[in-house]
Amino acid sequence: MKYIKLSITAMMILSASGLFQSQVKPMDATLSTYQYPFEVKYKELYSQNQKLKMAYMRLQPKVYNGKTIVLLHGKNFNGAYWERTAKDLSDKGFQVIIPDQIGFGKSSKPQSYQYSFAQLATNTKSILNELKIDKAILLGHSMGGMLATRFSLMFPETVEKLILENPIGLEDYKSLARYQTIDEAYQSELKNTIETYKNYQLKFYYDNKWKSEYQPWLDLIAGWTLHSDYPKVAWNAALTSDMIFNQPVVYEFKNIKMPTLLIIGTRDRTAIAKDRAPREIQALMGQYQDLGKITQQKIEGSKLVELQNVGHLPHIEVYDQFFDALYPFIK
Incomplete structure (x- = not known):
């Protein structure tokens, strides 16, 4: 009996620390065994001399208010984490489009692809063209914020409003780190x-406080590491990291002209390549309580909503506060 008690205690400790991996299942490169919350469709692309498939979800409301919103995911995520946001927006009458970018989620993971935010924006625009959507609201989180910015600069006639939720790219990482x-x-x-992913998220996203609702989004990327497809996924992750590092948008915020909302969790400390920056610079990177204000000053007429003591994922960590900031801006 003592042995059983010790075993259960050990399992609880392992589970709390993230070392107990029974909930993490191996995932292939396109998450074929993972069911997204809504029907997944595919846009076939002929891009850079190869055939690719770009996954996306489309929610059509029961009573359409005439507005479409496109939800753009971050680097360590895919379209599935927008589930609650998408449901609530659909209930409010919005048509919702949720792409998985090439290299992410259920979309193709090419061995050779010149990743750029301009290319990803063009791919996303092709979905809107196919669906005959000529005007949309853009909401981009994290890396999706950089993509939403580039899309807005390339296709301003298409973007009705722009929302940036804790976007990365508010500073020029290549000027700060090697x-x-x-x-x-x-x-x-x-x-x-799973341990390295969880430690990173705890440190930069969640202030070292873990909640059960964070687990599904950790399990998906951690599941990749357990599958034989992981080298393919890792290669695409390396390519997109290079894109983020070398293609800043921070110098072009002044060119954004459409109504823009910044939703900023002020506790966020996410910064690409922070570990490669000089020690005295590291502490200055990813200071979102300052970066939000600085960015608002660059985007003429923009609105800033600061969520105090909130990290990198407001729509996961404090959903009600996030939606209360979002909805009045777009309704």
Whole structure:
């Protein structure tokens, strides 16, 4: 009996620390065994001399208010984490489009692809063109904020309003940290485990406080590391990391002209390549309580909603506060 008690206690400790992995299932490169919350459709792309498939979800409301909103995911995520946001927006009458970018989620993971935010924006625009959507609201989170910014600059006639939720790219990482080659980034990605992913998210996203609602989004990327497809996923992750590092949008915020809302969790400390910056610079990177205000000043007429003591994922961590900031801006 003592042995059983010790065993159960050990399992609880392991589970709390993230080392007990029974809930994490191996996932192939396109998450084929994982069911998204809504029907998944595919846009076939012929891009950069190859055939690719871009996954997306489309929610059509029962009573359409005439508005479409496009939800753009972050780097360590996919379209599925927008489930609650999408349901509530659909209930409010919005048509909702949720793409998985090439290299992410259920979309293709090409071995050779020149990733750029301009290319991802063009891919996303092709979905809107196919669906005959000529006007949309854009909501981008994290890396999706950089993409939403580039899309808005390339296709301003298409973007009715722009919302940036804790976007990365509010500073120029390449001016702050040393360059990492794609090969180096790939080797680093190959070392990822559930523990490394969770430690990163705890440190930068969640202030070292874990909640059960964070687990599904950890399990998905952690599941990749357990599958034989992981080298393919890791290679694409390295390529997109290089894109983020080398293609800043921070210098072009002044060119955004459509109504823009910044939703900023002020506790966020996310900064690409922080570990490669000089020690005295590291502490200055990813200071979202300052970056939000600075960015608002750059985007003429923009509105800033600061969510105090909230990290990198407001729509997961404090959903009600997030939606209360979003809805009045778009209704």
